[in-house]
Amino acid sequence: MSKDQKRRTIIPIGPYHPLQEEPEFFELEVEGETVKKLNIHIGYNHRSIEKLSESKHFDQVTFLVERICGICSTSHPFAYVQAVEDLAGIEIPERAKYIRCIIGELERLHSHLLWLGLAGHFIGYNTLWMWAWKYREIVLDICEQISGNRNHYAMMIIGGVRRDIFNKEIDELIKKTESLNGPLNMFKGAAIDDPVIGARTRGVGILTKENAINYCVLGPTARASGIDIDSRRDSPHNSAYDLVEWNVPVLTDGDVFAKVVVRILEMLESVKIITQSLDRLRDLKEGDIQTEVREIPAGEGIGTYEAPRGEVFHYVRSNGGNTPFRHKIRAPSYMNILSNEVAVIGGDIADACITLAAVDPCYCCTDRMQAVEGGKIKYDWKQLLKLSQEKTEKIKKEI
């Protein structure tokens, strides 16, 4: 080991600890209090889904991919059915397009609120955590009314959607969705104006635009670094995103604060999309939600969808049988987590948790792995979390 390496101590974050529900292993090499290098190990959640899907029918695979990730539970089926529809050249009826968007945006709302709560906890604002998750329950109620389950909605099917939304319930659903505008605006005000959140997140964990392009990051992580990509707007095939009016928020600073603001603005846009889509459903005939699909021909198809974390990519190849021959799944966190290598360098250890959490890592999507390397343990996860929260207390006193 070179002299440099000997002086650096290694701080593992992970593998299992109470509030980061997903196991992964980040190894920070530090000198004093500054982070010098990051090693990432994944793989604890590798569930061999790509191999499993080769043994299931095309329809069964929709349910399998739902369970890749509990939070982006609709994004994977959405992208998968797009891939098969691309393979076979299927178009879906208009009502199904709106319903797909509604479910996709509800999921985005619940995911961002979840992240907001966890970010609040990492900074030390437990009240933010409780409030964000309280409003998340309203979103889950709406989901339950439409699909029957709080998560894992099982709404997607090749050729359309499985369940319809009753026209007589639309007024109530619109009212419930619009009731979220108030709290969301409150979160927006709190995040932008609060001096402590600003001090903890501005200028922290910056990902430059050049690095963002090299690491091919996606989703809010990219949009916070100035890259204007959004699969919903760029690729609205077989969905209603080109039929309603909405905007894509893009910021250029690339720090954690930009990521927070991008997500909050996206939530407000989601409410717009949902209410507009519900409104349009009133004029369409109830029940016309599926195109009949007889068989899937041989060929290959690619489907993408903008999950809350970025673009989900599915590639399906078929030999003409009734199971996929090859199914490649790539979740957005696969690209986003690697970018942490550069975002966390040069920063304080106390900022490490919030920087690593800012890309909204969904490890279950990524099939993580884990390994431990030598070195002395300087701080474990609890101490790191405490460091982060103590820093907030210090800043509060100064302001």
Add this chain to the structure above:
Amino acid sequence: MKQVEHYTKAMNKGKILSRSIWVFHFCSAACNNCDIEILDALTPRFDLERFGIKLVGSIKHADCMLTSGAISRKGATRLKFLYDIAPKPIAVVAIGACACSGGIFQSGYNIYGPVDRIIPVDAYIPGCPPRPEALIDGIVKVVKKLRA
């Protein structure tokens, strides 16, 4: 299961344990929905904290271990290790379809679960994911069992 009964009778700790249970959470190869439902149960709508149920960071402080996920290869070694160092008696609860039986991932090449192939389990809470009400119901059953 027999282990828990044995220790409980021997040391009569069951009654003390069931007042305010501290839980330790372990997940491996899960989609994390069950984990989020566990955290959901701590939020204002369901609010398990008013019963004294707390999530702790170390297995040494825990009275109950909640496991979720079909267990991957790395997770299996860790799970066994954690169970061995845990101070007995400890109740083990398997949450979700994957922990109870492997679920939809049963035939995967990296899946070495379900949980009861590795350690003894006291309570099974099926569901995908189980609602917070079902979680509370399960924990109540574990409490009753510990008190008996």
Add this chain to the structure above:
Amino acid sequence: MIEKKVKEALGNKIVKWEKKNERRYYIEIKKEDLEEIAKMLFNDLKLRFSIASGVDTIDHFEILYHFSCDEEDKFFSLRLRLDKKKPEAPSISGIITAAKWIEREMWELLGINFVGHPGLKRLLLTDDWPKGVCPLRKDFTNEQRPKA
């Protein structure tokens, strides 16, 4: 129109150009030209590298590199054919940093060697997984995996 630019830039390196529909193009190339073509698509034409997928068709291997043109909603997938007995491909992680992990994954699960990769080590499976046993190959069965 981006597909015209791609066709021009690739010129005579294209072995086969397949247009599946308005949004999906599959281009077969030779593996010797891969690095140059990746540079052209990523650096000059500013396409986004989405991911690469390795496929075990029973008589040979294929790698598809998927590049996306977001402004026009088109995907260009480069197809490489590899010999089954000695699957090898040049690494593009020097050009596109994002390819580091996916090349490790393809090496691990399919057994394809990437020449020039900075460090091919295990990404998803445990370190004690036997060498040469590649789960994503068509001839893999669950009996080949290591015991718990």
